[in-house]
Amino acid sequence: MFDTLSVTVAEVDFHDPGIWDGPDARERGVRVEIRPTTSAMQGTVYVSTTTTVQPAICRIDLLESCPGAADRMHWHPAMHSGEPGDRTFEAAMSADPITWLSEQLRNLDGLLQGTHAEVAAGHRVDSDAVSRVAGEIVDTVRAGLEACRMPWPEVEHDERGMAITNPRLQRQ
Numbered sequence: 741m742f743d744t745l746s747v748t749v750a751e752v753d754f755h756d757p758g759i760w761d762g763p764d765a766r767e768r769g770v771r772v773e774i775r776p777t778t779s780a781m782q783g784t785v786y787v788s789t790t791t792t793v794q795p796a797i798c799r800i801d802l803l804e805s806c807p808g809a810a811d812r813m814h815w816h817p818a819m820h821s822g823e824p825g826d827r828t829f830e831a832a833m834s835a836d837p838i839t840w841l842s843e844q845l846r847n848l849d850g851l852l853q854g855t856h857a858e859v860a861a862g863h864r865v866d867s868d869a870v871s872r873v874a875g876e877i878v879d880t881v882r883a884g885l886e887a888c889r890m891p892w893p894e895v896e897h898d899e900r901g902m903a904i905t906n907p908r909l910q911r912q
Contacts, residue, residue, distance in 0.1 A: 741777060745866040746793050747845070747877055748773045751884045752803070753895060753903035767812050768892060769803035770884040772841065772877075774852070795822030798852060800844070802837045802881065807889040810834045817854055838882050845874035 741747075753768045773796035780790045796819050803812040813834045818825035833840040844851045848867040870877070895903045 741791065741793070742866040742869045743779070744777055745848075745870065746775045746777050747870060748775060748793070748796075749877065749880050749884060751888055752801075753888075753892075753897075755897050755901040757901050764805040766892070767803040767805060768807075768888045769801065769812070770881050770888060772800040772802070772881060774798040774848070795819065799824055800841060802833075802841070802885055804889070807892065810837065813837055817851075837885065838878055841881060842874055842878045845877055846871045 748771075750771050750773075751769070752771045753766070755765045756767055759765045775796045776794040778792050778794065780792075781787055782790070799816040799819060801812070801814055801816070803814075805811050811834065814827040814829045815833070816824035816826070817828055830840070848870045852867075898904055
């Protein structure tokens, strides 16, 4: 989390509602989101800052239909009120998701420029900060992707298709 932007990384496991009954309906992997943040300091000079993470403006889904498939990796350059826009598939992303992600995080302005030029301009300092720690973020994503590529545990999914329990906790 930075002053005006945050980068969130989460392992995801869900059934794709578009192919709910299909043999490859389950998707698993890592989701990376770029989210604006707002901060407020109310109280004395010693008060802890309240920071609110806003809905994502860009999402990167490193998803697979089975361990190592790299077949559902895509990103959403635009999101509106947290809802993803169209999926963008890139061959380089599926071929080497870690390198692709690293390149995007090191040039966050470029990533956001196409659909969020006003956001990119207002967050240039934080974009530079993300670039400086891109390696750490990528290491976290790499570890999550490796964990998600382990044999998939049996899990229950809620009505939206999201796993009810965190598969990583089941492996411990």
